[in-house]
Amino acid sequence: MTWIWSNLDLIWDRTFDHLILSVPSIILSFLIALPFGWLAHRYRASRAVILTTVGVLYAIPSLPLFIVLPFIVGTSIRSPLNLIIALTLYGVALMVRVVADGLGSVDRDVQQSATAVGFSGWTSFWQVELPLAGPVLLAGLRVVAVSTVSLATVGAVIGAQSLGSLFTDGFQRGIQAEIIAGILATVLLALALDAVLVLIGRLLMPWTRRSAIGVVARPGAVARQEVTT
């Protein structure tokens, strides 16, 4: 415990480093996954190709990727940018499928009625489909956030500073408190980011909180499938 109290500054610095690595990765993976997820959702032919590719992407082990990536993109191996790119790739790999599924989850009746009253394709995407896919997107983004925070620790092995550095340093110097501090801080950071996402979700999607009862009670939600004359 005394180690933690006397090294709060260090823990705080590493937490900040960790944020610098994970937050941009989470945001970038969401933005990059959007168009690919949309393509996979929209065009049947592209779906299999895109989803298989991102599946393979996620299967690449992280440590080798951290080491190989600098040779491909030309960054230094310890550069935060290297890590951000790698973390973004993993985030995209998770998120593309979520975007495709999220857009697919939007009620077809609602889409049809949006078209019928005069939404054009793009307006409908931004004002109807994307917001209605919101709850699914948020669920996916929460997984991405937690997984990115945890993956970012691996960077410590190749020398990129993060909360993971507290484990590696603690192991090398035999300071148990430092290891525990690293683990705790990582978990807390993941929880904090998750809480922020939930909060953003509440602010952006106020209708999801109020409709819990109504959605279940809505009649015809099941029956409407076959009513196409």
Place this chain on the structure above:
Amino acid sequence: MIEFHSVTKRFPDGTLAVDDFSLVLPSHKTTVLVGTSGSGKTTLLRMINRMVDPTSGSIEIDGADIGTLEPVKLRRGIGYVMQNSGLLPHRRVIDNVATVPMLRGMAKKKARDEALALLDTVGLDRLLANRYPSQLSGGQQQRVGVARGLAVNPNILLMDEPFGAVDPIVRAELQQELLRLQRELGKTVVFVTHDIDEAFLLGDQVVILRTGGKVAQVGSPAEILANPIDEFVATFVGADRGKRSLHLENHGDGDIVVDETGRLAGVLVGSGPSASPSTVSSESKAGPRGPGASAQGGDSR
């Protein structure tokens, strides 16, 4: 006025939904397309706002071929009300109603003010304006749907089985509301239903469709009831089962109107016990147009 000229629709899977359909739908009147599943009624309706384009033939609105019009622009000028209301679940009631005027470029404030007034028109409390659709009952959602359909003050209102998913009491209420609105607003309404009673109640002109979008009979409710053109129509309107032939029976407490199947259809009111033709026509069920509304209360579904 909406005119269908030899319209045929064959879907990519080969289904012939509509076959050589021609019809004039007069302005400021309600035309009801009624038929069973697969009769092409919804397809016909959706052709009017180009949700579906015909394989051959043409459709004209006030003399203009809609095939030459831009679909999105066309749709923004036509009211559309569908089953399950089709409201946007993530927008409040008022924003749902204001949606189309805002798509057409109206300022938010003005669109919302007009939306509030429309809630009055369709008989909804303004207190509901800030709720989300899922917080409303099915009947209220449907009223919001009608308000949204009226929001751009369109000449044409398309209604695709709008009251199909609400219970019979609410449905009857909504039907009366629609009749009241129609008396006040005089839109060109195209209404799709599979319920013949609803068709006879609401329609100035009723179009009975057979499978494959073929017209079985077109006419006013009275014409069709009095003269079903063939067996199919007679079956469809229930005339073959005696549902439409009513007579009086005296049950001690008063005269009861009974159909040929023995089902009690209602009581005779307004004309006293001396009104004695022993058979009255069920035509009077056709609502305000019927002669003096003599038989009441029969829900012959």
